[in-house]
Amino acid sequence: RLCSSDLYGAMDGAMKFVKGDVIAGIVIAVINIVGGLIIGILIHNMTALEAAKSALKALNKKDIAEVRSFPNPPALVEKVMNAVMILRKVSEPTWADAKKHLNDPNFLSQLIEYKIERMNDTMLKKIERVCSDPDFRPESVGKVSFASMSLCMWVRAMERYGHIYREVEPKQRAVKEATGALQTKTRALVEAKRQLKEVDEEVAKLTAEYQDLV
Numbered sequence: 001r002l003c004s005s006d007l008y009g010a011m012d013g014a015m016k017f018v019k020g021d022v023i024a025g026i027v028i029a030v031i032n033i034v035g036g037l038i039i040g041i042l043i044h045n046m047t048a049l050e051a052a053k054s055a056l057k058a059l060n061k062k063d064i065a066e067v068r069s070f071p072n073p074p075a076l077v078e079k080v081m082n083a084v085m086i087l088r089k090v091s092e093p094t095w096a097d098a099k100k101h102l103n104d105p106n107f108l109s110q111l112i113e114y115k116i117e118r119m120n121d122t123m124l125k126k127i128e129r130v131c132s133d134p135d136f137r138p139e140s141v142g143k144v145s146f147a148s149m150s151l152c153m154w155v156r157a158m159e160r161y162g163h164i165y166r167e168v169e170p171k172q173r174a175v176k177e178a179t180g181a182l183q184t185k186t187r188a189l190v191e192a193k194r195q196l197k198e199v200d201e202e203v204a205k206l207t208a209e210y211q212d213l214v
Contacts, residue, residue, distance in 0.1 A: 052157035053112050055150035063147035068102040070095075074144040076135060081148070083130045083155040086123055087114070111154055116165045124162045131159045 070077060078095060081102075085093030088101060088110075101107055119127075130136055138156070142149035 052150070052153040055153050056108055056112050059108060059147055059150055063150075064102055064107065067145060067147045067151075068099050076141045076152075077145050077148045079130060079133070079136060080141055080145075080152045080155065083127055083136075084111070084151055086126050086130075087119060087155065087158060089118070089123070111151075114158065116158070116161055119158065119162045119165075124159070124166075127155065127159045127162070131156055 067073075067077060067081070073081070073095060078098075081095070081098035082093045085097055085101065090097050090101075104110075136152065136156075138149045138153045141152040
C-alpha cells in the first residue's frame with residue numbers, strides 16, 4: 001500500500017538532490033571564476049619575471065667573474081649584491097659574503113629556480129626599500145656593470161612577484177579548499193542519486209500495488 005510518508009520521503013529526497021546539484025554548480029562556478037582570476041594575475045605579471053630569468057640565463061662565468069673581481073665595488077653593484085644576498089637569506093650581507101656566493105658554480109641556476117616561498121615578509125620589506133631607490137634601475141646599474149644589471153632586473157622582478165604571491169596565495173588556498181569540499185559534496189550527491197533511485201523504484205512498486213488493489 002502506498003503511504004503518504006513514502007511520497008513525502010521521495011519528495012524530500014528529490015528536493016535535497018536538486019538543492020545539492022544547485023550548490024555544487026555554484027561552487028564550481030566560483031572555483032572557475034577565482035581560478036581564472038588567479039591565472040590572469042599571474043600571466044599579467046609574469047613578463048618582468050621571465051625577462052629577468054632570460055637575462056640571468058644570458059650571463060656566463062666571465063660576466064660573474066667581472067662582478068667578483070671588484071675589490072671595492074661601485075655603490076650600485078654593492079647594492080645589487082646586497083639585495084641578492086638578502087633574498088639568499090643573508091641578513092647582514094657584506095661584500096665578502098657576496099664574493100663567496102658569486103664563487104658558487106650554482107649561483108645563477110639557484111636564482112633562476114628561486115622559490116618565492118623562501119621570501120618572508122622581513123626579506124620583502126628590505127627589498128622594497130632597495131627597489132624604492134630611484135638609482136636602483138637596470139639602466140643605471142648597467143652603466144657600471146653588465147652582469148649587475150641582469151641581477152638588478154632579477155631583484156626587482158622578485159620584489160614585484162613577492163607582492164603578487166601574497167595576493168594570490170590565499171586565493172589559491174581557498175580554491176584548493178573549495179575543490180576539496182566540492183569533491184566531498186560530489187561524493188554525497190552520487191550517494192543521494194543512488195538513494196533517490198531506490199526511492200523512485202519503491203514508489204513505482206507501491207504505485208503498481210495500489211493500482212492492483214483498486
